[in-house]
Amino acid sequence: MKLVKSLLLGSAAGIAAVAGAQAADLPSRKAAPVEYVRVCSAFGANFFYLPGTDTCLRVGGRVRAEYSFGERWSAGQDAFGTRARGRIFLDARNQTAYGTLRTFIRYDVTTTTGVYRYSGTNSAANRFSSINGVNQDSGVDLVDAVVQLGPLTAGRTASMFQFYANDYTFHGARTSDRQVNLLAYTASFGGGFTATVSLEDPRTTGRLGTVAATGGYAGLTYPDVVGQIRVDQGWGSASLSGAFGDRSTYSSPFVGGTGAKQDEMGWAVQAGVKINLPMLASGDALFLQAAYADGALEYIGWGANAGHGRVAAFPVGNYGVEFGRLKSNTGYTLLAAMRHYWAPSIRSDLLVSYSALETAGFIPGSTRSFDPKELVASASLVWSPVAGLDIGVEVLYARTEFGGRVPDAKSFAINGKTIKSDDSWSGRLRVQRDF
Numbered sequence: 001m002k003l004v005k006s007l008l009l010g011s012a013a014g015i016a017a018v019a020g021a022q023a024a025d026l027p028s029r030k031a032a033p034v035e036y037v038r039v040c041s042a043f044g045a046n047f048f049y050l051p052g053t054d055t056c057l058r059v060g061g062r063v064r065a066e067y068s069f070g071e072r073w074s075a076g077q078d079a080f081g082t083r084a085r086g087r088i089f090l091d092a093r094n095q096t097a098y099g100t101l102r103t104f105i106r107y108d109v110t111t112t113t114g115v116y117r118y119s120g121t122n123s124a125a126n127r128f129s130s131i132n133g134v135n136q137d138s139g140v141d142l143v144d145a146v147v148q149l150g151p152l153t154a155g156r157t158a159s160m161f162q163f164y165a166n167d168y169t170f171h172g173a174r175t176s177d178r179q180v181n182l183l184a185y186t187a188s189f190g191g192g193f194t195a196t197v198s199l200e201d202p203r204t205t206g207r208l209g210t211v212a213a214t215g216g217y218a219g220l221t222y223p224d225v226v227g228q229i230r231v232d233q234g235w236g237s238a239s240l241s242g243a244f245g246d247r248s249t250y251s252s253p254f255v256g257g258t259g260a261k262q263d264e265m266g267w268a269v270q271a272g273v274k275i276n277l278p279m280l281a282s283g284d285a286l287f288l289q290a291a292y293a294d295g296a297l298e299y300i301g302w303g304a305n306a307g308h309g310r311v312a313a314f315p316v317g318n319y320g321v322e323f324g325r326l327k328s329n330t331g332y333t334l335l336a337a338m339r340h341y342w343a344p345s346i347r348s349d350l351l352v353s354y355s356a357l358e359t360a361g362f363i364p365g366s367t368r369s370f371d372p373k374e375l376v377a378s379a380s381l382v383w384s385p386v387a388g389l390d391i392g393v394e395v396l397y398a399r400t401e402f403g404g405r406v407p408d409a410k411s412f413a414i415n416g417k418t419i420k421s422d423d424s425w426s427g428r429l430r431v432q433r434d435f
Contacts, residue, residue: 043093043100055094062087062434070115070426081114089144099150104157106144115426143179153184153198159205160184160198161226161299163239163272164287164337168349169378169394174301174333175289175353176270178205182226192233198226202245205298221246224296236285237274243267243299266295281341292332300333302357331357349380349394359403368404375399390432399423 040047040056047056066083089106146155158165158179165177184198202224224245231238244267272289291300335353342348356373363370375398382392405418 042095047091047093050092053094055092058091060089060091060435062432064430064432066116066428066430068115068426068428071424078114081112081116083110083112083116085110096149100148102146102148104144104146104148106142108141108143110139110141151186151188153182153186156181156204159200159226160196160228161200161241161243161268161270163237163241163270164274164289164335167287168337168339169351169380173335173337173351173353173376174355174374175335176291176299176301178298180204184226191231193231194229196226196228196230198228199223200226200243202298234276236276239270239272241271242269243296245296264295266293266297268293268296268299270299282344283339283341283347285339287335287337289336290332290334292330294330297329297331297357300331300355302331302355329357329359331355345384347382347384349378349382351376351378353377363402363404363406366404370406371403373401388434390430390434392430392432393427394430395425395427397423397425 037051038049040049043056043058046060047058049055050057062085064083064085064087066085067080068083069080072079086109087106089104091102091104093100093102095101142156144155144157146153146157148154156179159176160182162176162178164173164175166173166175180200180202181204182198182200184196186194186196188194200223203220222245224243226241226243228239228241230240244265246265268291270289270291272287275286275288277284277286293300293302333353333355335351337349337351339347339349353376354374355376357371359370359372376396377398378394378396380392380394382390384390399421400423401421402419405420408417408419408422
């Protein structure tokens with residue numbers, strides 16, 4: 001009996017060994033490896049690797065809600081306005097043999113009403129409908145769409161001319177704050193020194209139009225040429241920039257002109273410095289900037305309006321012309337802007353700017369030119385209870401003086417009143433979350 005048991009156990013063990021060996025020869029089925037998202041630290045915080053690539057991507061955005069009160073400049077305007085803005089951006093980067101390859105795209109989707117639609121320094125939009133009650137606007141704005149490879153920048157982004165571009169205050173200063181289509185090259189010399197040459201399309205800024213009551217736009221021959229020399233170091237930054245471009249116009253024979261085309265060149269120069277002030281508080285800084293323009297007044301922040309909230313430079317009758325397209329129009333702007341932290345979560349932004357123009361056109365019925373001079377001052381108080389969230393209020397004052405008496409934008413259509421100067425106040429509340 002013992003012999004039989006031994007034979008049976010031995011046979012079973014042999015069969016199991018053979019079966020195990022055969023099973024080991026069969027192909028195995030393993031689960032596909034899971035590729036987890038990895039953090040990319042090469043380009044700063046919030047970047048991650050796109051699975052299966054060496055490209056680092058950051059996804060971010062903003063939601064902003066604003067509520068503003070301001071002057072009424074006609075019976076068809078509101079004394080308040082609201083704004084809701086959603087922003088999304090994608091920032092993709094990776095290292096190459098030619099330097100960092102970066103692709104950046106940003107869209108803003110905005111709905112605005114009331115005072116936000118009035119041209120002027122109390123408004124971030126240059127849209128206005130004269131029809132009572134029709135003062136709401138929604139828009140999708142491609143703010144940035146740019147490719148950068150080492151020193152080369154191509155696409156749509158901020159003009160290479162600008163330095164302080166409403167960095168602190170909500171809005172208000174006459175300054176270059178424009179997004180343009182461009183092709184630029186930036187050379188780096190070490191120590192924070194760079195030099196940039198840029199070809200920029202001024203038609204993509206939305207600020208070019210008619211040039212005078214007796215003239216018109218005659219087309220561009222070449223893009224604007226912009227250059228900037230800049231230094232960024234621990235103490236702050238400094239910039240010297242210049243721009244010139246075609247400012248061709250024609251004199252319309254239908255409104256008293258000769259019909260001749262005038263090929264002229266407009267230009268602008270600007271110098272600015274940013275000084276960090278850590279001795280006051282961490283994050284404190286001061287901007288100082290000055291700019292001068294001949295013909296190309298859009299580079300110093302002038303377009304179709306003169307005065308705080310005015311719909312147009314000359315808001316009555318056939319006076320609606322632009323300052324920024326005639327070579328004999330010159331002007332300058334001066335500004336100072338400061339940010340101060342009262343506490344790590346509470347800050348204030350202060351701004352004072354002064355701008356003046358010498359214009360070619362005369363005030364109707366007068367031998368004096370418009371020659372507007374504008375003073376703007378604003379102050380804000382912002383609370384950041386948690387990272388990425390700002391809750392703030394801003395108050396802005398503006399005063400405009402003219403070379404002679406001009407129609408009063410608020411009451412001329414009713415009683416024909418004219419004024420030599422006007423001033424106004426506006427304020428706004430902003431709630432903003434960045435992520």
